[in-house]
Amino acid sequence: MGGLNINQYFSGNRGACMTATPTATISAVTLNRADARLDLQIAFHPMIAKGADRAFAWQAVATAASGRSFAALSASLLPEQRPSLEARRITLALEAAVAMELHRGDALIAIPLGAAAGLAEPLLSHLFRAALANGVPTDRLVIEINADERGDLDAAAALAQACTRRGLSVALDGFAAGPVALKLLARFTPRFVKLDPSLVRSIDASASRRLIAEGVMRLARNMGVTVIARGVERRGEHDVLHAMGVRHYQIEAPALPQPDLPRREARNPISAPTHRRLAHHHRAAFPLRAARPAEAALTAQVA
16 A cells, blocks of 8 residues: 555545445344345544544444445334344444454454444443454454434433443534433443534534533543544634544544554653554644554544
8 A cells, every 4th residue: 555645635536545345244233134224334433632543432424335424324114123223333343343453453443333222231241241252352443432322311321321331432423412422421431522513514614512512622621532523624713632642533434543553652651642553643733744654544534
């Protein structure tokens, strides 16, 4: 693979990312295999720290074979079918991570799990079985819970508490200071908060979005939570977020990871990030340094 240049994203060359759509079999879950709506494809979106040259985490993103989003697919199913769809996503995500050798590196693997599907404990039990079967260390897993969850605070809180009891890290995804998101933060402390793209985009031109994001950053700092910005597309957005203290970003494009090279970020005992495995971030000027050839997917986005 060729070398990386983060500037490609801002210069309009956004075709450098590659989608990972490995096939896999489902075990220990009862599914209607004849239902084409249950055919999923898995891609990975990298999360990177400012100034680092390797992803510190990869989010597994599932879509229907037809191209529909996972959320749209789930909404089209009967309530009793949704836990099976969630279990299928878990299995495919872990098998895809192994196929791409993500389990051999030290980056985190973030797997979304829909709280609205219910059955938190059975789904987490399935997650542990699938991780064991695929040789994926469970301390490398992060469960992503949507901060909105269709307004179902109790279901989201129950899933978060179940994850905490099992020692799993939690990320609140799609955080935009909505009522459910704020009430969730009042009930537990996640490891990560991921700003919703709707809050991030055009933040440089919106005083109200800046105020909301600044409030989230203050809250996160007080709680010791790492904030990740999703959907940064322009220099102005990056500069505003950077001024607020955002140092971690998720690239909103699928990527093909090759995690076979060891990470060698320098660690300063005074300034090193609180959470394990977070890449050391520097106060480097925009844009981010070019990454290593092995991380060709990181070309596509984020300041």
